[in-house]
Amino acid sequence: MKKFIVISPDLIWVAHGEGGVTTLDDLPNHLQTKEDALFAILPQIQRVVATDRTLDTVMAQTFSPGENSFRAEPLEDNVFQVYVARTELLDRLRSLGREVFIVPYPAAVRHALSTLNPEAESSLRERTRVFLQQAFTETPKSDEKVIVDVLGQDYVITALRGKEVLAVRHVRGGEPVMEMQRTLASARMDNPGVMSRDQDFILELQSQGFEAELPDLPGLMVGESVLDKVTSLRYLTDIEIARERARQNKRKAVTAFSVGLGMLAVAGGAYAVVHGKLVEQKTRNATLMRDIEDKQAAVSANYQERYATIARGESVSMHEELFDLSTALPPQVVLQSIERDAAAGLIATLERRPGAAPFSKSDLKSALASSPFFASAEIVEKYEGHLVRYVLTVKPTPPGAAEGAAPAP
Amino acid sequence: MRALYIFTVVFVLASLGLGLWAKDEWEEADRLEARNRGLQADYDTLQAESGSLDRAEPFPLRFKEDALSELFSRAIEAGEVLGAGVRVEPRNASMGVQEMQFVEFKAGVQRCEVTLQAGLEREGAAAILTMLEEELAELPVSVRKTRVRLVGQAVSVSMDVDVFGR
Numbered sequence: 001m002k003k004f005i006v007i008s009p010d011l012i013w014v015a016h017g018e019g020g021v022t023t024l025d026d027l028p029n030h031l032q033t034k035e036d037a038l039f040a041i042l043p044q045i046q047r048v049v050a051t052d053r054t055l056d057t058v059m060a061q062t063f064s065p066g067e068n069s070f071r072a073e074p075l076e077d078n079v080f081q082v083y084v085a086r087t088e089l090l091d092r093l094r095s096l097g098r099e100v101f102i103v104p105y106p107a108a109v110r111h112a113l114s115t116l117n118p119e120a121e122s123s124l125r126e127r128t129r130v131f132l133q134q135a136f137t138e139t140p141k142s143d144e145k146v147i148v149d150v151l152g153q154d155y156v157i158t159a160l161r162g163k164e165v166l167a168v169r170h171v172r173g174g175e176p177v178m179e180m181q182r183t184l185a186s187a188r189m190d191n192p193g194v195m196s197r198d199q200d201f202i203l204e205l206q207s208q209g210f211e212a213e214l215p216d217l218p219g220l221m222v223g224e225s226v227l228d229k230v231t232s233l234r235y236l237t238d239i240e241i242a243r244e245r246a247r248q249n250k251r252k253a254v255t256a257f258s259v260g261l262g263m264l265a266v267a268g269g270a271y272a273v274v275h276g277k278l279v280e281q282k283t284r285n286a287t288l289m290r291d292i293e294d295k296q297a298a299v300s301a302n303y304q305e306r307y308a309t310i311a312r313g314e315s316v317s318m319h320e321e322l323f324d325l326s327t328a329l330p331p332q333v334v335l336q337s338i339e340r341d342a343a344a345g346l347i348a349t350l351e352r353r354p355g356a357a358p359f360s361k362s363d364l365k366s367a368l369a370s371s372p373f374f375a376s377a378e379i380v381e382k383y384e385g386h387l388v389r390y391v392l393t394v395k396p397t398p399p400g401a402a403e404g405a406a407p408a409p
Numbered sequence: 410m411r412a413l414y415i416f417t418v419v420f421v422l423a424s425l426g427l428g429l430w431a432k433d434e435w436e437e438a439d440r441l442e443a444r445n446r447g448l449q450a451d452y453d454t455l456q457a458e459s460g461s462l463d464r465a466e467p468f469p470l471r472f473k474e475d476a477l478s479e480l481f482s483r484a485i486e487a488g489e490v491l492g493a494g495v496r497v498e499p500r501n502a503s504m505g506v507q508e509m510q511f512v513e514f515k516a517g518v519q520r521c522e523v524t525l526q527a528g529l530e531r532e533g534a535a536a537i538l539t540m541l542e543e544e545l546a547e548l549p550v551s552v553r554k555t556r557v558r559l560v561g562q563a564v565s566v567s568m569d570v571d572v573f574g575r
Contacts, residue, residue, distance in 0.1 A: 253413040260420030267424035271431040278434045281441035288448040295455040300517030302459055304575045307518050308468035308549035311573050315552040319539035322557060326535055337558040 002031060003227050005040045005105055006093070007170050011154055015040075015224040021151065027096055037097040040105035040227050042156065043083035045165050046070075051078055059084075071104060071233050075164055083107070083165075083233070090235050106165040107230040108223030109147050109158045113195070115226065116215055144192035148180055149221040150201050155179060156221070159187040176201060177208060197222055316340045321348075321373045328374065330367045332359035333390065346373065346394040351387060364390055470549055473511045473519045473574025480548055480572050484525055487544045491537045493527045493566075500524050500569060511574060519574050527566040534564040541566070549573045 003015040009024040022030060031037055050058040059070055059082065069087045072080040083104035094100045149156040153173050157180055159166040166187040171179040184192065194205055194212040197220055205212035218225045236244065318340045325335050325348060333350040340346050352359060361381050368374045377392040471479065481497055488495025499506040500522035514520035525545075529537050538557070545552060545568075554569040 250410060253410045253417070256417045257413045257420075260417035260424070263424040264420040264427070267427035267431065271427045271434070274431040274435045274438065278438040278441070281438045281445060284445050285441050285448070288445055288452060292448060292452050292455065295452060295459065296516055299455055299459050299462065302462040303515050304470045304517045305467050306462050306465040307515065307573060308470050309465040310462075311549055311551040311571065312468070312546060313465075315546065315550070316555060317542045317546075317552065318555045318557065319535055319542055322535040322538060335559055337556065339554070339556045341554045 001036045001038050001101075001228070003038045003040070003224065004030075005221060005224060005227070006089070007042055007151070007154065007156055008172075011151065011170075011172075013151060013221060013224070015219065015221070015227060019220060024092070027093075031096050034098040036099045036101075037093075038101045038103070038227050038231070039093050040103050040108055040223065041085055041089065041093075042168050042170055043071075043085045043104045043106070045106065045168055046082040046084055047075070047164065048072070048080045048082050049078060050080060055080060055082075069235055071235055073107075073233060081164055085235060094237065101228075101231050102235045103227060103230045103233055105156070105223055105227075106158050106160075106168045107233045108227050110160055110163070110165060111226045111229050112215070112217055112223050113145060113147070113160065116217070144189050146180060146183065146189070146192050146194045147222045148176065148194065148196040148198070148201060149223075150176070150196060150198035151220070157183045158222075159183050159189060159192070161187075161189070177205065195222060314342065316342055318346075321346060324371050324373050328368055328371045330359070330363065332356035333364065336389070342396060345396040346377075346392075348374070348377075348392040350390040350392065352389070354386075361390070368392075468549065470518065470573055470575040473521065473572075476549055476572050476574035477509055477511075477521060477523075480523070480545075480550060480570070483544055483548065484541075487541055488527060491529075491540055493529045493537055493541070495525065495527045495541075497523050497525050497570075514573065517575055521572045521574070523570050523572060525568040525570050529564040529566060531559065531562045531564050534566075538566060545570065 001016075004022075004027070005013040005015050006024070007013060012022045012024060012027060014020045014022055014030065046059075046062070048055065048058055055072055059072075063070065063084055067087055068084050069090055070082050070084045072082045075081050083106070085102070085104075090102055093102055143162040145160045147158045147160070149158075155169075155171040155176050157167070157169045157171060159168070166189070167183055169179070169183055180194070184190075191211070194202075194210050195215045196202055196205075196212070197214065197217065199214055202212045202214050215222060318338065321340070322338060325338065329335060329350065331353070333352050333356075336349045336351045338346070338348040350364075361379055364379060368377065374392055374394060377394045380391045380393070382389040382391060470476070484495050484497055487493075499509055502524070509521050509523065511519035511521045527537075527541065534557070542552070550573065551571045552568050553571060556565075556567045558565045558567075
């Protein structure tokens with residue numbers, strides 16, 4: 001593949017073979033029909049704030065569509081480095097060979113520098129980190145570079161700050177140092193490192209106090225050896241743009257399809273889990289209902305079979321207490337009524353006989369002391385006119401105490 | 410490509426549908442789970458009830474009409490033998506209740522609340538009461554409350570009795 005660096009229509013550097021200079025009109029003589037060629041051109045440089053979606057619109061406001069073509073690469077979030085070229089020039093170059101690649105020359109220069117110093121290609125964030133780390137160890141080395149390619153009386157000046165190309169100029173004749181300083185001023189650069197493949201120019205710069213060096217790269221121009229390394233930034237034809245858009249659209253469609261499929265899988269999985277839970281609960285519900293029904297039938301049958309025993313056990317009887325009172329009561333009192341209730345306990349009402357011998361509550365207590373039922377009775381003495389009544393109350397025994405359980409604390 | 414987008418839309422809509430469906434089923438499963446907890450508690454109660462019943466001696470309940478008829482016949486017969494005027498009437502007869510009514514008391518068990526009244530002579534009242542209580546102890550009844558009141562030389566006995574049948 002033959003390589004050329006198109007500096008201007010009148011100055012094209014032949015970057016293969018022995019090298020040399022030619023013109024645009026003379027280019028067909030250097031290329032046979034159906035031959036592949038790689039051209040590097042000097043584009044207009046633009047720093048554009050936009051998004052992927054709005055980049056075309058923003059560019060169309062500055063450069064009229066159709067007349068200009070551009071190639072963009074992201075610098076930061078929503079900031080693009082744009083290389084603008086005349087469509088006419090691109091078409092003319094494309095007509096010269098079978099397969100023609102056209103790339104921006106500054107990108108090749110930057111790539112060449114990155115091969116010399118791999119840190120220069122690092123991202124902005126990485127550069128910041130390196131800068132901060134070095135601040136404590138040594139004088140920070142600026143990431144600003146100016147590359148001057150000398151072709152006789154013509155100079156190509158490329159200004160770089162890290163990954164960003166600040167300017168690229170072709171200067172014909174004049175004082176190269178002066179032109180370089182103009183470039184520095186326009187790009188607001190402060191004492192950048194200068195590189196050139198021209199040793200005399202380097203010596204001249206060094207004599208003027210510039211930090212200049214001769215890079216160890218093949219060829220007369222700094223970027224000529226790596227032109228084929230930046231073909232990813234080549235200017236695309238309409239068909240290539242359409243293909244790339246088609247590829248992007250396909251990628252988006254596949255991504256959307258994958259996301260949709262993933263959503264469906266997740267939703268399906270979630271549904272399967274939930275449905276499983278529902279089925280489990282329904283089964284459990286049916287089992288419980290059946291068990292309860294069976295148990296209710298069993299309990300019902302059991303009640304019919306055994307409740308009579310329980311009912312008899314809950315009965316209260318009073319004949320023993322009545323016997324006991326009839327024998328234990330002293331002659332001064334007579335039993336009026338006795339009542340037994342499972343909840344209220346045993347309540348007996350006594351009445352003092354009229355004209356009986358002197359009698360007191362303590363006499364009644366001592367008379368009942370040996371009674372198995374009334375020994376612990378609470379006795380309340382009531383006076384109603386000339387009548388004296390004694391109400392004996394025996395609280396019901398709790399079921400636990402009746403079975404000999406320990407009393408509650 | 411269009412097919413991919415169509416499929417994507419279909420997948421997303423299907424996902425939404427499945428999600429909504431899953432949400433409904435989740436809520437239904439939650440409701441069922443809460444209901445099952447209640448049913449489990451009911452079952453545990455029944456189990457405990459059944460366990461306590463198993464400890465009681467078997468004594469089958471009669472049909473409710475038979476239970477009431479037996480109470481009448483034996484109580485009144487005993488009253489005649491013991492020389493006591495025995496009367497059985499609904500518990501709330503004083504409040505206008507005229508008929509013996511059985512109501513559901515427990516599963517498979519019907520209950521009728523009656524009051525048994527007897528008039529005895531004072532002498533030997535305790536012995537007669539004893540025999541009366543023994544007579545009742547052979548029936549599927551529960552004596553809830555007994556009141557004995559001395560009125561001159563007579564003794565009035567009143568018993569609140571629950572009669573059980575099936």
